[in-house]
Amino acid sequence: MGKRKFDYPAIYIAVKNGLSKREAMEQFNVSSATLGIIMTAGDAFSAYTPKDNPLGDFTPRQLMEELRRRGYTGKLQFVEVKTVDLNTL
Numbered sequence: 001m002g003k004r005k006f007d008y009p010a011i012y013i014a015v016k017n018g019l020s021k022r023e024a025m026e027q028f029n030v031s032s033a034t035l036g037i038i039m040t041a042g043d044a045f046s047a048y049t050p051k052d053n054p055l056g057d058f059t060p061r062q063l064m065e066e067l068r069r070r071g072y073t074g075k076l077q078f079v080e081v082k083t084v085d086l087n088t089l
Helices: 008-016 021-028 032-047 060-069
Strands: none
Touching: 008 021, 008 032, 021 032
């Protein structure tokens, strides 16, 4: 049997918009523990803003070197997003 897939953002938003936790557990077929994890993670994510990202000042190479320094091993796959304002060209 494969992993169950949940629509985590939908569950989080539904509870934040007034759906009781009991109703969310029934509607989305999740356990109390799973719902707690979704809500905790959602609160942490919604509190995050890109301005608060202390890692944003580092290059990808610097971040990889820091991970290696801390003892991480294996492969790292990442996507780099660049923004270009066409109005300033």
